[in-house]
Structures are given as C-alpha cells and as structure tokens.
Amino acid sequence: MKLWYEKGAWASKKGKKVAAEIIPESVQSIAVIRHAAIGDMMVLRPFLVQARTFFPNAKITLSIINNYSYGVPSDLVDRVHCIDKKINGKKTSFMYRLNQIRELGEHEIIFDMADTGLSRMTCLLNSAKLKIGFPYRTFKNYLFYDIALLRSDLVPEVETLLHMLYILGAPKLVRLNYGYPTYETKRERAYIIYFTSASLGFKCWPKGHFLELIKSMAIRYPSIDHIILEGINSFEKVDDLVLQLSQYTNVMKQESLPLEQIIPFLGEATLVVCGDTGIRNMAIATDTPTVGIFFFTVPYRYLPINPKHKAVFNHDGTVPDIKSVLSQIELMDLLSY
Structure with missing residues (x-):
C-alpha cells in the first residue's frame, strides 16, 4: 500500500x-x-x-x-x-x-x-x-x-x-454508508421528533425554548405529528412539557425506546430537532434530516456536508433563540420529505 x-x-x-x-x-x-x-x-x-x-x-x-x-x-x-x-x-x-x-x-x-x-x-x-x-x-x-x-x-x-x-489508498466516498436500510414511515401521518435532553445538563437547550418552538411548529404544520421523545434518565422526562402542550392535538409524547426500536423510529421521521446528542447522530445515521442546536460543543465536528442537516449556533457561543431554530427548519421544506 x-x-x-x-x-x-x-x-x-x-x-x-x-x-x-x-x-x-x-x-x-x-x-x-x-x-x-x-x-x-x-x-x-x-x-x-x-x-x-x-x-x-x-x-x-x-x-x-x-x-x-x-x-x-x-x-x-x-x-x-x-x-x-x-x-x-x-x-x-x-x-x-x-x-x-x-x-x-x-x-x-x-x-x-x-x-x-x-x-x-x-x-x-x-x-x-x-x-x-x-x-x-x-x-x-x-x-x-x-x-x-x-x-x-x-x-x-x-x-x-x-x-x-x-491514506492507505481506499477510494473516497461520495455518499456515506452507515449500514442501515432505507426506512419508510408506516404511520398515516408524517412526524417530527424533538429530543430535549443531552448527556450533560449544560448542553441542553432550555426547556422553555423547546416549549415555544413546539407550539409554533404545531400551529405551522398541523398535518404533521410533533413527538417529544423521552430519555432514559429521570431528568429526561417530559411530562411537564407535554402537559403544557395538551391543547395541541398533534403534539404527543414517546417514552424511551430500546435500540432496536429507536433506530427505525428515528429513520421513519420527517425531521429530528435536538441538541448535541447521540439521538442526533443516530438520526443522521438513518438518513433522517436533522436540526442540531449548538452553543457549547463545536458544531462542525458532527455536521455532515449534506444540506438535509442543519446546525444552529451563534458566532459568540450564546444560546440560540427560538426564531433562529424556526428559520432553519423553514428552509428545509418539510412537506417535500
């Protein structure tokens, strides 16, 4: 070689x-x-x-x-x-x-x-x-x-x-292959997943921001289900958030899932919105569009060169506002997926 x-x-x-x-x-x-x-x-x-x-x-x-x-x-x-x-x-x-x-x-x-x-x-x-x-x-x-x-x-x-x-002479890939099949949703309605947690508390986008984001999304996209995914830890529960969104019939909770179920669940989604988490990397691996919210970790390290994946961050490292996240989602033309 x-x-x-x-x-x-x-x-x-x-x-x-x-x-x-x-x-x-x-x-x-x-x-x-x-x-x-x-x-x-x-x-x-x-x-x-x-x-x-x-x-x-x-x-x-x-x-x-x-x-x-x-x-x-x-x-x-x-x-x-x-x-x-x-x-x-x-x-x-x-x-x-x-x-x-x-x-x-x-x-x-x-x-x-x-x-x-x-x-x-x-x-x-x-x-x-x-x-x-x-x-x-x-x-x-x-x-x-x-x-x-x-x-x-x-x-x-x-x-x-x-x-x-x-460096050993392997051909350069044009398209990344993660070894997962192509997933097609079995639900009657398309759905967006929101994951509010992260491995460390200071990497979490404020829950109040997620609340207002999901409210706006539920109104703007009434034909799409908006699913809030729970994590496995006690601090990752979302019952309080779901309760505050109870007036929106297209907003619901999904309890944490085992790996063999979470992969197709992410793969069949229209979009995944979350911070710098394993959930986002899993969604990327299943070829699902993502919007990642960054303010602590460097976004470029986990941002594939693919227009279906967006990273929202401010040049000064401050927490992105709701409007910034919404504007990136709107650029994705969700109804075309």
Missing part, C-alpha cells in the same frame, strides 16, 4: 516500509479501538462499512469499554472485545485491565480511534504491523503509532475516521 499524503499526515520510516509491503487483500485481521458513547459509535459505522470492502478478507475486531457498550455496531464487525473500567461501580485494577487488553489478541493493523490512556496502552502492548491513530498532540505519534492523521474539530469526525483508510 502506498501512503497517500504529502503534508496532511505523519508516518514513521517503519510505517512507510511496512505499508509498502502490505496488500489490502492479504490482510487477515484488523482491530479498531473506539472507547466512546452512542453518538461516536454511529460516526464509526461508515468506517467499518468501507473497511470491510477495502480489506475484504480481514476479520474485524472492535475494542470497547463496558460503560460505553450501548449502540455498539456489532452488526458490522466479527468480534467485540471489551475492557471493564468498572464492575459494580468499582474501578478495576491495573492488572485486571492489562489482562483484558491482552485478550484483544494480535492483529496486522490497529486503528486507535479513542486517543485515551487505555487505548494508547492497548496499542503499545500489541505487536501489530501497523498502528494508526489521530492524537491531538503530535509527540504521541512517535510513542504509540506508525501512522497518524491530523485531527481537527472543524472537520466532521466521520470523515476524519475515513481518512485512516484514505
């Missing part, structure tokens, strides 16, 4: 030499380290789909940590390797984790898509021919990897992960 880069990546002398001796069809085993939550697991899916094509004879092992096991794309890999950071609320010992790291086994190529202490340790202790990562700090290149990619918050992470294949 030729390493296809000039200045946008780094490779050691060993990395260049080993890569030149490898033919993608001859690779029998690769490992992907992704210690991350549900949204990041969705972002990983296009990489796994293309890795399967580029390394047609390789078995793919995905290494995760047990507290981030929800939404693992087990349907796209041959094996899932898990490291327990905690058991019954207690941190596991260094030796315990070390033994689990060794259970990953040996692989020809390892892709580290975590850049954590645990993932770097996993790379260090593995004798893979090629170790590929994307650390923020370049000094880690020499310590842990043979090939390293530039990582920027201004590039969608789904593309940054694919860069790890592009």
Whole structure:
C-alpha cells in the first residue's frame, strides 16, 4: 500500500516500509479501538462499512469499554472485545485491565480511534504491523503509532475516521454508508421528533425554548405529528412539557425506546430537532434530516456536508433563540420529505 499524503499526515520510516509491503487483500485481521458513547459509535459505522470492502478478507475486531457498550455496531464487525473500567461501580485494577487488553489478541493493523490512556496502552502492548491513530498532540505519534492523521474539530469526525483508510489508498466516498436500510414511515401521518435532553445538563437547550418552538411548529404544520421523545434518565422526562402542550392535538409524547426500536423510529421521521446528542447522530445515521442546536460543543465536528442537516449556533457561543431554530427548519421544506 502506498501512503497517500504529502503534508496532511505523519508516518514513521517503519510505517512507510511496512505499508509498502502490505496488500489490502492479504490482510487477515484488523482491530479498531473506539472507547466512546452512542453518538461516536454511529460516526464509526461508515468506517467499518468501507473497511470491510477495502480489506475484504480481514476479520474485524472492535475494542470497547463496558460503560460505553450501548449502540455498539456489532452488526458490522466479527468480534467485540471489551475492557471493564468498572464492575459494580468499582474501578478495576491495573492488572485486571492489562489482562483484558491482552485478550484483544494480535492483529496486522490497529486503528486507535479513542486517543485515551487505555487505548494508547492497548496499542503499545500489541505487536501489530501497523498502528494508526489521530492524537491531538503530535509527540504521541512517535510513542504509540506508525501512522497518524491530523485531527481537527472543524472537520466532521466521520470523515476524519475515513481518512485512516484514505491514506492507505481506499477510494473516497461520495455518499456515506452507515449500514442501515432505507426506512419508510408506516404511520398515516408524517412526524417530527424533538429530543430535549443531552448527556450533560449544560448542553441542553432550555426547556422553555423547546416549549415555544413546539407550539409554533404545531400551529405551522398541523398535518404533521410533533413527538417529544423521552430519555432514559429521570431528568429526561417530559411530562411537564407535554402537559403544557395538551391543547395541541398533534403534539404527543414517546417514552424511551430500546435500540432496536429507536433506530427505525428515528429513520421513519420527517425531521429530528435536538441538541448535541447521540439521538442526533443516530438520526443522521438513518438518513433522517436533522436540526442540531449548538452553543457549547463545536458544531462542525458532527455536521455532515449534506444540506438535509442543519446546525444552529451563534458566532459568540450564546444560546440560540427560538426564531433562529424556526428559520432553519423553514428552509428545509418539510412537506417535500
């Protein structure tokens, strides 16, 4: 394999030499380290789909940590390797984790898509021919990897992960493939999903803003159902919000759903409106249009280059107002979907 880069990546002398001796069809085993939550697991899916094509004879092992096991794309890999950071609320010992790291086994190529202490340790202790990562700090290149990619918050992470294949000569994708089928709604009426929560409270758009937004949407789009999706935690309940919207017959609540149901539920929606959450990344993965509301995290990192996905944010990082969100939704021509 030729390493296809000039200045946008780094490779050691060993990395260049080993890569030149490898033919993608001859690779029998690769490992992907992704210690991350549900949204990041969705972002990983296009990489796994293309890795399967580029390394047609390789078995793919995905290494995760047990507290981030929800939404693992087990349907796209041959094996899932898990490291327990905690058991019954207690941190596991260094030796315990070390033994689990060794259970990953040996692989020809390892892709580290975590850049954590645990993932770097996993790379260090593995004798893979090629170790590929994307650390923020370049000094880690020499310590842990043979090939390293530039990582920027201004590039969608789904593309940054694919860069790890592009540098090896994989063809550039014109359209992202997340490995999900095309969903068509089975309901009589189209519906929009609103998810008011986030993993951290300070990432949540104010509930009062959601209240006024949904009121306006229910009036503007009376032929569409407006569904407020609950999360799994107690602070993610929406009964109070639904009660205040009870006069609108096209507004309703949907209790939290298991993964096998939430994916098609999102996939069949006309639009998903929420903040920076795993729900939004899941909707993107099912090819459902989204409007994401940002004011804390960098929007560009999770904004695919696709006009059906919008990011609402202010240049100064303040909380976007209701009018700004409405204006982006109106640009989407919902009735055409």
